[in-house]
Amino acid sequence: MxxxxxKAGSSCLxxxxxxxxxxxxxxxxVCISRQSDEAPLDFQLxxxxxxxxxxxxxxxxxxKQLRSPVTYLPEMLRQVYYxxxxxxxxxxxxxIVVSLLGxxxxxxxxxxxxxxxNMKKAGYTALSDSSEEGRDPRLANLLHMHxxxxxxxxxxxxxxxxFAAVFNADPSIIFEAPLPRADLLTSADGRSRARKMFFDNHPDLKGxxxxxxxxxxxxxxxxxxxRAIKALVGEIDYSRYALIYKPHPVDTLTIEDSRLTVLVNHDPDPLFVADxxxxxxxTVIYEAGLLNIPVFLYAYDWDSYREKRGLNIDLEHDVPTLFTQDPRLIVEAIENNDFDANxxxxxxxxxxxxxxxxxxTDHLCEHILALAENR
Structure with missing residues (x-):
């Protein structure tokens, strides 16, 4: 069924x-995203x-996020037109529209x-009949994923x-071009403006x-x-530090603790004020790296997560920073400034x-526009 x-939907499209x-x-x-209902920063740039x-x-x-196939149908027709x-x-x-039209x-x-x-397995490298984190391979094949x-x-x-494996693509079509947001992360003026915007919204975090x-x-x-977040919250000295929790845009986990600042999707990016x-x-660890911010890995569910999802890098050994399930060790590393920046x-x-x-932004856009000129 x-x-x-x-098949019927593909024919209609x-x-x-x-x-x-x-x-x-x-x-x-035309730039199309299912990541959120708001234009992603990279698209804006x-x-x-x-x-x-x-x-x-x-x-x-x-x-436009896909919450229901029925309510998403008008959006798919809009995508077809553009x-x-x-x-x-x-x-x-x-x-979906691109994959079905092919x-x-x-x-x-x-x-x-x-x-x-590069971080987690995705696309065709994350197909699984049994994994809670993997995609159904039969559905991926049916929808001509990617x-x-x-x-x-x-x-x-x-x-x-x-990434050729992720998209089941010929490596010859892959080109090197970091996302436009990297420009903001490496710009002193951009970071200064973003810091001001954030502290204007959260003046209580200053100092x-x-x-x-x-x-x-x-x-x-x-x-x-x-439990893991509460354990981290409990280790912080709030006379010296402010703790911001930035959940993934589609995460549903809720934490209530007056010591914790929980951000919502429309809040300014807290990375620009992070110490x-x-x-x-x-992959936020790469964005933090471009900002020269010390990064620590809190892998409280490492044993189960690596089995469910799988990664392309060895986090325990390839990332030169503390990798632990113990929040106390993370706070000690922060307090002692124990981080190899180089x-x-x-x-x-x-x-x-x-x-x-x-x-x-120049590099990526000019590549896209060069392809467009050959249309």
């Missing part, structure tokens, strides 16, 4: 696409670049993904083989050293998550290859 529904192809192609690109370019080109941003009438399509996540799409499709660096890409941007060619805890998203939340970052298996900088550079000339 599911197979018949997907192709009919809609061919109908929309009757309209003229506009001088624009791409749009700003395209608008300021000579000659300018329009960028249409279509962010895919059919734009010069290029940019994705930062899996897009080679029918005449515009180049560029996948930029939504994370800096098919239809003409180019894939990654932040370092050092892990091109890993203390800021620890930001930002764990990765778990499709099946660990039963130890609540220390505590994470686990999240080793961590070299680790970040291996995973995020900043361009020798120009900005990351």
């Amino acid at each position: 599911k197979k018949l529904l997907v 192709r009919l809609a696409y061919h109908f929309c192809r009757l309209f003229p192609v506009q001088n624009r690109i 791409i749009a700003n670049y395209c608008c300021a370019r000579t000659p300018p080109i329009t960028a249409i941003l279509l962010p 895919i059919a009438t734009s010069k290029a399509v940019v994705l930062d996540s899996y897009c 080679s029918s799409i005449e515009a180049p499709v560029v996948q930029i993904w939504h994370a800096l660096g 098919e239809g890409y003409n180019a894939i941007a990654i932040s370092s060619l050092s892990f091109s083989r890993d 203390k050293q800021v620890i930001v805890y930002c764990p990765t998203f778990r499709r099946s939340p660990s039963p130890d998550a609540n 220390y970052v505590v994470s686990d298996y999240s 080793a961590y900088k070299a680790f970040t550079q291996r995973n995020v290859a900043l361009p020798a000339q120009g900005t990351c």
Whole structure:
């Protein structure tokens, strides 16, 4: 039954696409995301670049989370129209419409993904019938997951083989281009503005050293998550430190503790005010590395998580920092400033290859627009 529904849906999408192809192609690109209902920062930076370019080109941003197939249907039809009438399509996540239309799409499709660096297995390397974190391989095959890409941007060619496997793609279409957000992370002016914006929203945090805890998203939340966060909260000296908890945008875990500052999606990015970052298996560790912030890994569910999900790097040995299940050791490392900044900088550079000339935004956008010109 599911197979018949997907085939029928694919046929309808192709009919809609061919109908929309009757309209003229506009001088624009379209950026599609399922990460949130708000335009991702990378898309905003791409749009700003395209608008300021000579000659300018329009960028249409279509962010929308998939909460229900029924309510998402109008959004899919909207995507079809813009895919059919734009010069290029940019994705930062899996897009059902692109995968089902596949080679029918005449515009180049560029996948930029939504994370800096290399970390967890994803896509075709995370298929599993039994894993709580893995995708159903039969469903992935049925939906032609990650098919239809003409180019894939990654932040370092050092892990091109890993990402070719993630997308089941020919390595020849992969190119090196860190996400535009890297420009803000490496800009002194950008960081200063972001710090001011954050403290304007949270003036109570001024005057203390800021620890930001930002764990990765778990499709099946660990039963130890609540206990682990409370244990970390209990180790902090709040006369010296402020602790910010930044959950993943789609995480549903709630923590209530007056000592803890919990952020919501529309809050400014706390990384720009962080003096220390505590994470686990999240690529935020590369963003912190670009900001030269000490990073510590709180792997409270390491034994179960690595079996459920799998990673492309050996976190225990490849990341030059403290890796522990004990929050007390993390706080001691922070208090003693026990962190090898030079080793961590070299680790970040291996995973995020900043361009020798120009900005990351320039580099990525010009590659996309060069593909668009050949449409």
